[in-house]
Amino acid sequence: MRTVKKELVSDDLKPFVCNIIKEYRNKYNYSLEDLSRAINYKKNRQTLHKYETGSLNIPYEILFDIAEVFNIDSSVFENIPMTRSEKELFEKKLIKSYVNTVSGNRNMTARGEKIINTYKNASYEPRSRQSELSIKLLDDSMAPVYMKGDRVFFSKKDNYSNGDDIVLAVKGNILSVRRLYRSQKAVILQAMNPKYQTIVVNIFSDDMIFGKVEVMCRDVR
Numbered sequence: 496m497r498t499v500k501k502e503l504v505s506d507d508l509k510p511f512v513c514n515i516i517k518e519y520r521n522k523y524n525y526s527l528e529d530l531s532r533a534i535n536y537k538k539n540r541q542t543l544h545k546y547e548t549g550s551l552n553i554p555y556e557i558l559f560d561i562a563e564v565f566n567i568d569s570s571v572f573e574n575i576p577m578t579r580s581e582k583e584l585f586e587k588k589l590i591k592s593y594v595n596t597v598s599g600n601r602n603m604t605a606r607g608e609k610i611i612n613t614y615k616n617a618s619y620e621p622r623s624r625q626s627e628l629s630i631k632l633l634d635d636s637m638a639p640v641y642m643k644g645d646r647v648f649f650s651k652k653d654n655y656s657n658g659d660d661i662v663l664a665v666k667g668n669i670l671s672v673r674r675l676y677r678s679q680k681a682v683i684l685q686a687m688n689p690k691y692q693t694i695v696v697n698i699f700s701d702d703m704i705f706g707k708v709e710v711m712c713r714d715v716r
Contacts, residue, residue, distance in 0.1 A: 501584070503552040508585075511575040512558060513549045519565040520547070533564045555588040587612065606651075610705065614670045628706065630662060630670045636691040637672050645713045647672060649706035660708040665694070672708060 504512050520530060527540035527547075538546075538557055545551035561567075577585060607628055611617045616631045628649055635643040640660075649662045657676050663684070665671040673684035673694065682699040686692065 502554050502556070504555060504558060505581060506552065508575060508577065508581065509549050509552055512553060513547055515567065515571060516553075516558075516561055517547050519561075519567055523565055525564075530561065530564065534560045555585075559588070586615075610670075614664065614668050616669055629712075630672075632672065633669060634671070634691075636686040636688050637674075638688045640687050641672055641711060642713065645711055647708045648710040648712070649708050651704075651706045655701060655704060655707060662705040662708065663703055664705075670705060675704075 520527075525533070527543045530543055531538060531540045534557065537560065542551065546553040546557070562569075572585065607619060610628060611619055614630070616633055618629055618631070619627055629646050630649070632641055632643055632645045632647065637660075641647060647660075647662070655661060655675055659675045660672050661675050661684075662670050662672055665673070665684075673686060676683040676685060681695050681697055684694040684696070686694075
């Protein structure tokens with residue numbers, strides 16, 4: 496069956512993708528037959544050759560299968576010049592591929608998939624038994640408790656208590672952490688860093704909370 500156009504890498508992106516595939520195949524000393532075997536013969540070596548030389552447009556599914564084989568970091572693709580619409584489509588396909596690869600869609604809920612598709616710093620990473628949804632903090636609003644670049648894992652709760660560190664959308668399509676305090680008159684969403692404004696709201700619902708922070712991971716270099 497013919498692959499629909501939106502499932503294929505565009506003509507504009509094709510030369511860059513071809514070079515990435517060829518570079519990594521040579522780096523790992525894989526023949527085309529080796530690569531075909533590695534992706535469970537979804538495509539034969541003749542078809543892979545056409546993808547690599549650019550005579551065929553490669554499906555996103557196969558591209559990300561190859562990226563998994565060679566452990567190609569997503570940052571490699573960030574260097575490809577794309578239009579805004581191409582970038583949005585590419586990121587959507589990358590997220591879907593990652594979810595399918597890691598979980599086989601067995602554990603990912605519709606809510607979880609919606610979160611990682613909507614918020615650019617959210618991801619699905621089954622590293623913690625307590626939570627598989629996480630966000631990478633893009634600012635230091637919760638310093639010194641959490642630092643910029645930390646990854647926090649969170650899970651949805653039936654209710655939240657004073658002092659809980661919660662994940663919510665403070666602005667746009669970015670998720671942040673704030674410390675929750677409730678009083679009879681207002682809800683306080685506290686930023687631990689005094690440089691950032693603490694949010695005080697009169698109308699607030701637990702539905703606005705994506706979850707409670709369960710685990711924090713920090714890269715130490």
